[in-house]
Amino acid sequence: MTHMPDQIEQQELVMKDENQLKVQLKKDPEVLQLAAKIDPKNQIALLEFGREPANEISAFTGKVLNSVQANSMEESSELLKQLGKIMDKFDKKDFVEKKGFMSKIFNKGNKVIEQLFNKYQTMGTEIDKVYVEITKYEGEMKKSTTTLEELYNQNFNYFIELEKYIAAGDVKVEELKAQEPAVRAKAESGDQMALMELNSLQNAIELLEQRVYDLEMAKQVSYQSAPQIRMLQRGNTKLIGKINSAFVTTIPIFKTGLINAIAAKRQNLVAESMSELDRRTNEMLLNNANDISRQSVDIARMSGQPSIKIETIEQTWETIMQGMNDTREIEQENRKMREEGRLRIEELQKKYEDTQRKAN
Numbered sequence: 001m002t003h004m005p006d007q008i009e010q011q012e013l014v015m016k017d018e019n020q021l022k023v024q025l026k027k028d029p030e031v032l033q034l035a036a037k038i039d040p041k042n043q044i045a046l047l048e049f050g051r052e053p054a055n056e057i058s059a060f061t062g063k064v065l066n067s068v069q070a071n072s073m074e075e076s077s078e079l080l081k082q083l084g085k086i087m088d089k090f091d092k093k094d095f096v097e098k099k100g101f102m103s104k105i106f107n108k109g110n111k112v113i114e115q116l117f118n119k120y121q122t123m124g125t126e127i128d129k130v131y132v133e134i135t136k137y138e139g140e141m142k143k144s145t146t147t148l149e150e151l152y153n154q155n156f157n158y159f160i161e162l163e164k165y166i167a168a169g170d171v172k173v174e175e176l177k178a179q180e181p182a183v184r185a186k187a188e189s190g191d192q193m194a195l196m197e198l199n200s201l202q203n204a205i206e207l208l209e210q211r212v213y214d215l216e217m218a219k220q221v222s223y224q225s226a227p228q229i230r231m232l233q234r235g236n237t238k239l240i241g242k243i244n245s246a247f248v249t250t251i252p253i254f255k256t257g258l259i260n261a262i263a264a265k266r267q268n269l270v271a272e273s274m275s276e277l278d279r280r281t282n283e284m285l286l287n288n289a290n291d292i293s294r295q296s297v298d299i300a301r302m303s304g305q306p307s308i309k310i311e312t313i314e315q316t317w318e319t320i321m322q323g324m325n326d327t328r329e330i331e332q333e334n335r336k337m338r339e340e341g342r343l344r345i346e347e348l349q350k351k352y353e354d355t356q357r358k359a360n
Contacts, residue, residue: 025167034168040176040204049211050165054218057158061349064151064225076137076331079130080324083247086126087321089119090258092314120262124255131251138243141236148233152226159222162215169212176205217355221348228341235334242330246323254316261313 025031039045094116183201186194 021163022167022170025164026171028164028167031164031168032171034164035171035175038168038172038208040172040208041200043203043207046204046207046211049169049208050162050215050218053158053161053165054215057162057218057222057352060151060155060158061221061225061345064229064345077328079133079137080327083127083130083134083320084324086123086130087317087324089123090313090317092310092317094120117262120258124258127251127255131247131255134243134247134251138240138248141240141243145233145236145240148229148236152229152233155222155225155229159219159226162219162222166212166215166219169208169215173205173208173212176201176208180205214355217352221352224348225345228345231337232334232341235330235337239327239330239334242323242327246320246327250316250319250323254313254320257313257316261310 038049180198180201183194183198187198
């Protein structure tokens, strides 16, 4: 479930103001309960304090990397190439009446016209196939954006959980340090039991401080993952907007205009062919019927005017071509951001793992 903008801003504000959050958490009953459960005499427990959320952060960065690597940028580039080849077939001159065109049609038959219609019928079919794939790709981008939102929320929850363990560790360290002066005084007076207790106490403080430091490192991984996730998500959003405006919305308009233009062209040609036949027949029968024949041709030409302007089809074609160029630029930018994000997250993960190895 996605968060509203004010909730997102609140999350980002919380992650930035760590000091204030830590002060508040040190008074939280849940944190105090975590601190109370820490046994300073159990070294294994001290070493594993906060292990679960720290491990979850480590696994979480793997999820982010998988999300980045699963993106189908290469596939979308192929779709754009395919669409570009199809759109290059469009020629607005095909729909503009050429001088002397009717006489050529009348002499050569319908072969030229059928070739023109077949060309654009084939083009329409090819556009349909690419349109389906582009729509699927848009759906994948939306799904990816939703997944990134879920990862962001999960990352925030890990961040808060780690802060709780860090605050609990700090509370316990402060508590143990407060006990140290009294135990030290007993040890210095020659009390051997107190001396052993002092050594155990100092060892517990050192181990717990080291563990808190490890958790701080894990928290930094979480903190620095947040803007990387947002960056990837915003890149997806820009791409979805461009795909929707340039392709999902415009392609059906272009294809509808193409179909209407072809239909109008066919109707116009039929009407003009019939008018031409009438004119020639009348010439053979009545030479003095030229005025009536021209009037018939004019009426047929007026009735055959296409309702879709070629300028409209040309404009939608230009929109699609511009959309392909813009989308390529956005994809290149996204690919660069994703690679930078992936390398940054891998670097953070490696730093955290190195810290864990040194601690152990």
